[in-house]
Amino acid sequence: MIVELISVGTEILLGNIVNTNAAYLSEQCAALGLSCYFQSVVGDNEERLTLVLKTAMDRADIVILSGGLGPTEDDLTKETAAKVCGRKLVLDEKWKKRIATYFAAKNITPTENNWKQAMVPKNALVLDNLNGTAPGLIIEEKNAKVILLPGPPGELIPLFENSVRPYLETLTNGALYSQTVKICGVGESMVETRVKDLIDAQTNPTLATYAKTGEVHLRVTAFAENVKEAKKLTKPIVKELKARFGVDIYTTEEQVTLEKAVLDLLAANGLTLTCAEACTGGLLASRLVSVPGCSDVFKSCVVPYSNKAKRKLLGVKKSSLQKYGAVSAKVAEEMAKGAVFTSKCDAAVSVTGIAGPDGGSEEKPVGTVFIGCIVKGKLTVKEFHFSGNRQKIRESTVAAALTLLRSGILEYIGKIAFGKE
Amino acid sequence: MIVELISVGTEILLGNIVNTNAAYLSEQCAALGLSCYFQSVVGDNEERLTLVLKTAMDRADIVILSGGLGPTEDDLTKETAAKVCGRKLVLDEKWKKRIATYFAAKNITPTENNWKQAMVPKNALVLDNLNGTAPGLIIEEKNAKVILLPGPPGELIPLFENSVRPYLETLTNGALYSQTVKICGVGESMVETRVKDLIDAQTNPTLATYAKTGEVHLRVTAFAENVKEAKKLTKPIVKELKARFGVDIYTTEEQVTLEKAVLDLLAANGLTLTCAEACTGGLLASRLVSVPGCSDVFKSCVVPYSNKAKRKLLGVKKSSLQKYGAVSAKVAEEMAKGAVFTSKCDAAVSVTGIAGPDGGSEEKPVGTVFIGCIVKGKLTVKEFHFSGNRQKIRESTVAAALTLLRSGILEYIGKIAFGKE
Numbered sequence: 001m002i003v004e005l006i007s008v009g010t011e012i013l014l015g016n017i018v019n020t021n022a023a024y025l026s027e028q029c030a031a032l033g034l035s036c037y038f039q040s041v042v043g044d045n046e047e048r049l050t051l052v053l054k055t056a057m058d059r060a061d062i063v064i065l066s067g068g069l070g071p072t073e074d075d076l077t078k079e080t081a082a083k084v085c086g087r088k089l090v091l092d093e094k095w096k097k098r099i100a101t102y103f104a105a106k107n108i109t110p111t112e113n114n115w116k117q118a119m120v121p122k123n124a125l126v127l128d129n130l131n132g133t134a135p136g137l138i139i140e141e142k143n144a145k146v147i148l149l150p151g152p153p154g155e156l157i158p159l160f161e162n163s164v165r166p167y168l169e170t171l172t173n174g175a176l177y178s179q180t181v182k183i184c185g186v187g188e189s190m191v192e193t194r195v196k197d198l199i200d201a202q203t204n205p206t207l208a209t210y211a212k213t214g215e216v217h218l219r220v221t222a223f224a225e226n227v228k229e230a231k232k233l234t235k236p237i238v239k240e241l242k243a244r245f246g247v248d249i250y251t252t253e254e255q256v257t258l259e260k261a262v263l264d265l266l267a268a269n270g271l272t273l274t275c276a277e278a279c280t281g282g283l284l285a286s287r288l289v290s291v292p293g294c295s296d297v298f299k300s301c302v303v304p305y306s307n308k309a310k311r312k313l314l315g316v317k318k319s320s321l322q323k324y325g326a327v328s329a330k331v332a333e334e335m336a337k338g339a340v341f342t343s344k345c346d347a348a349v350s351v352t353g354i355a356g357p358d359g360g361s362e363e364k365p366v367g368t369v370f371i372g373c374i375v376k377g378k379l380t381v382k383e384f385h386f387s388g389n390r391q392k393i394r395e396s397t398v399a400a401a402l403t404l405l406r407s408g409i410l411e412y413i414g415k416i417a418f419g420k421e
Numbered sequence: 422m423i424v425e426l427i428s429v430g431t432e433i434l435l436g437n438i439v440n441t442n443a444a445y446l447s448e449q450c451a452a453l454g455l456s457c458y459f460q461s462v463v464g465d466n467e468e469r470l471t472l473v474l475k476t477a478m479d480r481a482d483i484v485i486l487s488g489g490l491g492p493t494e495d496d497l498t499k500e501t502a503a504k505v506c507g508r509k510l511v512l513d514e515k516w517k518k519r520i521a522t523y524f525a526a527k528n529i530t531p532t533e534n535n536w537k538q539a540m541v542p543k544n545a546l547v548l549d550n551l552n553g554t555a556p557g558l559i560i561e562e563k564n565a566k567v568i569l570l571p572g573p574p575g576e577l578i579p580l581f582e583n584s585v586r587p588y589l590e591t592l593t594n595g596a597l598y599s600q601t602v603k604i605c606g607v608g609e610s611m612v613e614t615r616v617k618d619l620i621d622a623q624t625n626p627t628l629a630t631y632a633k634t635g636e637v638h639l640r641v642t643a644f645a646e647n648v649k650e651a652k653k654l655t656k657p658i659v660k661e662l663k664a665r666f667g668v669d670i671y672t673t674e675e676q677v678t679l680e681k682a683v684l685d686l687l688a689a690n691g692l693t694l695t696c697a698e699a700c701t702g703g704l705l706a707s708r709l710v711s712v713p714g715c716s717d718v719f720k721s722c723v724v725p726y727s728n729k730a731k732r733k734l735l736g737v738k739k740s741s742l743q744k745y746g747a748v749s750a751k752v753a754e755e756m757a758k759g760a761v762f763t764s765k766c767d768a769a770v771s772v773t774g775i776a777g778p779d780g781g782s783e784e785k786p787v788g789t790v791f792i793g794c795i796v797k798g799k800l801t802v803k804e805f806h807f808s809g810n811r812q813k814i815r816e817s818t819v820a821a822a823l824t825l826l827r828s829g830i831l832e833y834i835g836k837i838a839f840g841k842e
Contacts, residue, residue, distance in 0.1 A: 013457045015448025016631070020439055022462070027436025036434045037469055039462035041443070048458055178435075189532040192493045199494055209493055210432060213575070219437075281710025282703025285724045289702025292778055292811060300730035302723050303706045309721035309764065313734075343730065357713055367526065385526045388552040390713055392575050 001172055003034040004060035006052055008068035008077045009151060010043040021066045021156055028160060032168050033176040033223055033230075034062065044074045046083075053084050057144040062171070064164075067151030069134035071113045078137065081146055082121040085139050089119040092126055092135070099133050127163040131155045136163055145171070174223055177230035180254045181218040181241045182261075185403040191216040194244055198237065205234050213392075214399020215258060247416050250406060258402050259287045265409050266297045266347065271375070274343035275301045275401075276314055276335040278326065279353040279369065284398045300343050304335070314338030314350075327352050329370050329381045336372035336379065347375045347408065349401045355390045369397050375408040422593055424455040425481035427473055429489035429498045430572060431464040442487045442570075442577055448631075449581060453589050454597040454644055455483065465495040467504075474505050478565040483592070485585075488572030490555035492534045499558065502567055503542035506560050510540040513547055513556070520554050548584040552576045557584055566592070595644060598651035601675045602639040602662045603682075606824045612637040615665055619658065626655050634813075635820020636679060668837055671827060679823045680708045686830050687718045687768065692796070695764035696722045696822075697735055697756040699747065700774040700790065705819045721764050725756070735759030735771075748773050750791050750802045757793035757800065768796045768829065770822045776811045790818050796829040 005025055011017050022039050029036055038059070042052045049068075056063045068077030082089050096118035103110045117133050120126055127136030132155040137148040147164060149156045183191060188211035192199075195218065198207050205222035218241060222233035242249060250261040266273055277284050285301035288294050304310040307321050315338040316331055324330040335350035353369030360366035367386040372379065382404060386396040410416045426446050432438050443460050450457055459480070463473045470489075477484045489498030503510050517539035524531040538554050541547055548557030553576040558569040568585060570577045590596070604612060609632040613620075616639065619628050626643035639662060643654035663670060671682040687694055698705050706722035709715050723734045728747055731737040736759040737752055745751040756771035774790030781787035788807040793800065803825060807817040831837045 012444075013447055013460065014451045015444045015446070018439060018441055018444040023433075023436045023439040025436070026434055030435045037464060037466070038473070039434065041460035043458060045458070052459070187529055189492050189535050190529075192534060193532045196494070208431065208495065210437075211491065211573075277703070279710075280707070281719075282698070282706030282722055282724065283710075285703030286701070286707050286815075289700075289704075289724070289726065289776075290812060290815070295726055298702075299727045300723070300725050300734060301703055302721070302734070303703065303710070304721050305710065305716055306720040312763070313721060313723070342733070355710075365526075385528065387523055387526055388575070389579060391711060392552045394707075394711070395575070 001034050001061045002059070003029045003036050003062040003064060004056040005029075005036065005039040006049075006056055006063065006065045007039070007041045008044060008049060008065060009041070010074075012041050012067075013043050021151065021153060024153070024157060025064055025066065025160070028165065029064075029168075030176055030178070032165070032172050033174045034168070034172060044068055044076060046076055046080050049077065049080045050084055053081060053146075057084070057141065057146065060144055062145045062147065062168070064147045064149065066149045066156055069117070069148060069150045071111070071117055071133065073113070078119075078121070078148060081137075081139060081148055085121065085141055085146060087121040087123070087139065090122050092118050092120045095120065095126060095135050098135075102133055125167075127159055129155055129159050130162075131158055138167065174225050175227045175230055176221060176223050177227050177234060178219055178221040178254075179231075179234045179238050179252060181220065181238060181245070181249055182251045182256070182258070183216045183218065183245055183248050184214060184250050184258055184399070184406065186216060186245070186248050188216050191218070191245075195241070198240065205237055207237060213395045214403060247410055257291070258399065258406075260291045262402050262406050262409070263288060263291055263294055263297050265406065269409065269413055271297070271346040271409065273298050273347045273349075273405075274339045274345040275348060276339040276350040277301065277303050278305060278310070278335070278351055279355045280351045280394050280397050280401070281305060283394050284349065284351065284401055287398060287402075299345050302339065310335065313342070315341065325364070327354055327364055327368060327370060329372075329383060332370035332372035332381050333379060336374045336381075340374050347373075347405065349373050349405045351397055351401055353384075353393070353397060355393045355397075357390060367393050369393070369400070371397070371401050371404050373401075373404045373408045375405070375412045378408065378412060380404065380408055422455050422482045423480070424450045424457050424483040424485060425477040426450075426457065426460040427470075427477055427484060427486045428460070428462045429465060429470060429486055430462070431495070433462050433488075434464050442572065442574060445574070445578060446485055446487065446581070449586065450485075450589075452597075452599050452640065452642060453586070454593055454642070455589070465489050465497055467497055467501050470498065470501045471505055474502060474567070478505070478562065478567065481565055483566045483568065483589070485568045485570065487570045487577055490538070490569060490571045492538055492554065494534070499540075499542070499569060502558075502560060502569055506542065506562050506567060508542040508544065508560065511543050513539050513541045516541065516547060516556050523554055546588075548580055550576055550580050551583075552579060559588065595646050596648040596651050597642060597644050598648050598655055599640055599642045599675075600652075600655045600659050600673060602641065602659060602666070602670055603672045603677070603679070604637045604639065604666055604669050605635060605671050605679055605820070605827065607637060607666070607669050609637050612639070612666075616662070619661065626658055628658060634816045635824060668831055678708075678712070679820065679827075681712045683823050683827050683830070684709060684712055684715055684718050686827065690830065690834055692718070692767040692830065694719050694768045694770075694826075695760045695766040696769060697760040697771040698722060698724050699726060699731070699756075699772055700776045701772050701815050701818050701822070702726065704815050705770065705772065705822055708819055708823075720766050723760065731756065734763070736762065746785070748775055748785055748789060748791060750804060753791035753793035753802050754800060757795045757802075761795050768794075768826065770794050770826045772818055772822055774805075774814070774818060776814045776818075778811060788814050790814070790821070792818070792822050792825050794822075794825045794829045796826070796833045799829065799833065801825065801829055
């Protein structure tokens with residue numbers, strides 16, 4: 001079945017708020033096996049909303065509108081939908097009582113326009129909204145079911161989960177299942193080339209690639225009569241991808257990030273981590289700390305931005321700074337060694353580079369980065385050349401540092417022979 | 422003039438990502454005085470994209486498409502737009518060279534599909550993308566200008582700022598001028614209350630408030646026959662805002678961030694900075710380092726995530742950790758003092774808190790944060806209680822730390838009497 005989403009609200013068109021409702025509803029509908037081909041955003045304007053709604057009802061089986069159910073003058077989603085469906089608005093006694101109770105509980109006297117929210121399209125299904133004064137509504141037309149939900153996520157999400165999802169489940173005949181395969185250390189076009197045959201041959205399940213900074217995500221999606229069957233369909237493709245990309249796959253779980261995968265790998269092997277960041281300036285540590293419970297593994301980080309700090313905090317040799325420069329393999333090595341020495345951690349990552357826009361040279365252009373990694377005494381230092389602006393270079397560096405560290409751990413536990421890169 | 426936005430990407434329809442590009446572009450277009458009546462999201466599908474694009478070109482003067490410019494099989498925005506506009510795709514030699522250089526710098530051999538990105542619609546304007554291999558494109562048709570931008574925000578935003586905004590400014594007849602007044606340390610509703618009379622009375626210039634984490638931005642926008650006249654119109658309002666908010670305004674320049682304002686203030690007064698971050702884990706340092714040239718002022722940071730590291734790196738007393746706990750005013754004080762002592766910097770900020778989701782208690786719930794600040798020997802420690810998830814709490818903490826540091830500097834240079842908060 002085909003679903004279409006319409007978000008109503010001038011504040012979205014003005015960019016004052018991000019349309020998270022659309023993302024939530026899309027994900028929910030996809031999980032129900034509903035195909036969503038179009039989403040629209042339109043302001044609180046009867047003429048334009050009518051146009052968008054009619055178009056949606058012509059091409060979709062289910063149309064979900066969110067927003068514009070408030071008590072104020074400019075909220076006209078319900079009125080417009082009723083008109084498009086040729087329904088009168090009638091008073092819903094039950095909801096009128098609800099509104100009265102709601103305000104009584106808050107010791108507020110409802111204003112005249114609050115009662116407007118008790119008016120519903122004739123013969124519409126009225127869905128209970130436990131968190132507001134606007135009910136959810138379902139208008140069942142021949143060509144399409146029109147579902148109206150309030151805009152505030154705190155009202156929309158519970159309403160969807162309690163009333164809309166159960167309703168949609170009675171309509172759908174089948175379910176969708178997606179499995180994500182996350183790869184690090186391999187470029188997008190390289191990944192694309194290596195799975196081109198699978199993508200060309202895809203029908204059900206389908207395979208799609210998504211490029212992230214320093215990562216590529218592959219999503220395998222199957223449709224079947226139920227989730228169990230759909231899941232079964234994805235298995236052979238996921239197995240094939242594992243065979244093709246091996247250890248470059250760091251997870252097959254949607255919610256696991258690269259930093260989490262690395263922290264889990266360290267924890268599973270009883271290893272503690274410290275880091276020393278120059279050009280990334282705490283961005284790596286910040287990503288690690290974004291993972292709840294990281295403190296079991298991640299112990300400390302130093303950001304020795306000045307040369308003096310590199311010497312004082314990490315014992316980098318003055319002679320090395322003078323002979324090789326702060327951005328060099330030698331200094332990356334001494335930073336990593338110093339970090340391990342001062343922290344007594346099992347593993348360390350060090351980063352020194354030129355993020356730009358200034359500071360580049362013929363010999364060491366902007367984007368030149370040296371990353372050092374030590375796992376249980378085994379040192380690796382790699383040189384990288386990233387492009388983009390300062391922020392992009394720093395993000396690419398962090399992804400590369402996590403990838404290098406991951407390789408170091410995998411080598412330590414004997415999963416890979418190093419130098420494969 | 423009327424603008425319409427089309428976001429292309431199956432990942433948006435599936436709800437895998439939130440459509441932040443649409444919010445960014447909407448806000449930018451609104452600031453340029455462009456009216457946006459419709460936004461659409463469509464998948465990587467030629468037929469449906471063609472339908473949406475034709476509809477948009479019929480009702481808007483400018484159509485901005487984002488996404489689907491990648492090198493992979495399913496990226497077909499450019500091909501579809503070219504077909505709709507009846508243009509051949511021709512090789513852009515300059516961009517082909519750019520792609521070659523891009524990969525050479527990375528020591529990667531481009532695969533066949535990378536060269537696809539050097540093909541552009543005949544006579545299209547090619548916009549430089551410094552952060553990726555897909556150029557921005559502008560196709561000027563009689564009825565509408567069609568603008569194509571890559572999906573990754575890290576590419577889209579700089580491309581818009583460097584090339585698209587200047588282009589759009591040449592289209593809007595008459596000129597719009599916006600001046601942003603950025604405020605830190607005052608809550609959104611407080612700011613709104615204090616400018617309500619101005620907002621109610623607004624015609625030209627208009628005044629809009631935008632809530633950011635720990636900041637509120639006020640945008641004064643005027644429309645006139647030329648920028649000079651428009652600028653003149655904004656002056657009195659900006660002057661009034663300065664009178665009302667005084668030192669709480671940290672800048673009136675669009676491109677100046679809070680971290681940049683603080684670094685500039687330190688530099689102007691010949692002060693150096695170090696920081697010590699526990700719960701923020703490098704997020705503060707990372708924001709400081711995101712500012713080019715920060716090294717003149719920012720010297721170092723330590724992230725003592727474990728108690729051991731707090732003692733070893735900053736000399737926090739074991740007794741203080743035991744008596745008051747790691748998250749306490751006393752430890753924040755010792756962290757700041759230790760940071761100044763070890764770095765010999767003029768100023769230091771220290772952060773210790775509970776970012777959650779675990780670790781909270783009756784006495785110190787999740788969101789409890791202590792921030793210490795020392796400027797030339799003058800110590801201030803403040804307790805904060807932030808809400809939201811782990812990431813939100815950490816971001817709020819960084820904004821508060823920058824705001825507290827700014828107050829400390831202002832006090833040191835005699836601009837404010839402290840304790841005003």
